[in-house]
Amino acid sequence: MHRVVVLALDGVIPFELSLAARIFGAAGDRYEVITCTLDGAHVRTHADYSIAVEHGAGVLATADTVVIPAAEWFGDVREPADLPAALVEALSTVRPGTRVVSICLAASVLAALGLLDGRPATTHWAHAEDFRRRFPAVAVAPEVLFVDDGDVLTSAGAAAGIDLILHLIRRDHGSEVANQVARRCVVPPWRDGGQAQYIERPVPAPSSSGTAEARQWALARLHEPLQLDDLAAQAQMSRRTFTRRFREEVGMSPGQWLIAQRVELARHLLESSDLPVDRVAERAGFGTAASLRQHLHAVCGVSPHTYRRTFSGAVGAGRP
Structure with a gap:
């Protein structure tokens, strides 16, 4: 079974945190999804509540895929020194070849660690230009829903994380399984990664x-x-x-x-x-x-x- 480990950090946005368990979990016994924090303790979310998990960062070393959901403070990250030392240490235990997935602003964590240098990546369109200034070594694709660069994958805002996870299920098991998952979750079964983000478009009148x-x-x-x-x-x-x-x-x-x-x-x-x-x-x-x-x-x-x-x-x- 493919093990997905989701790393919940202080200030995590609850919607992004829930995506991996909900979407991968709908694929039946093909994936095992585990959520951890850096120390196994409660973590404060971006909403008005905290969450409790059963695992510490040690499970990252056992992951086949690591998912890092967004937290608001990621927009201020520029270099490793801006990250908690425990986070840098925890991510250093991830095995070579493990897929690493960022949701929305979490691309800043990967970029600060140098994991995106010389590689294509995306993030939320509203932060793309600032991201480009902070990380000039990254080939930013500011308008796409997600970027699959093999073992490192990045998605744009919130719902694009759903598209990216469905893409991973499709990559692992084909579109029939991904379509089954999409139907169970009542989401569109396919939006290509190159499809444009919805950038300041007016909603058509009813x-x-x-x-x-x-x-x-x-x-x-x-x-x-x-x-x-x-x-x-x-x-x-x-x-x-x-x-x-x-x-x-x-x-x-x-x-x-x-x-x-x-x-x-x-x-x-x-x-x-x-x-x-x-x-x-x-x-x-x-x-x-x-x-x-x-x-x-x-x-x-x-x-x-x-x-x-x-x-x-x-x-x-x-x-x-």
């Missing part, structure tokens, strides 16, 4: 003329050669109005969204069926195997055949 119905219509027809005009017609809007409203509601263009949904469908078919790759391409709306290879490689970095070999066996073994 209206019956949104794009949700057009999106549902498109999801049932991904195998068809859908055009922007088709979606706009379903929403009874002009192309220009539909595109603007779509970006406001979804955070990406209709074309980007269609590709993302088709890639997700193709991944599901590769994992859960024996369809030939060219048939998967047709069912997902890519038309040709070459087009599927191009788009899947852009998202996952592998070919359809490699993806199927990697995930189909693991997913099949994990099905309830």
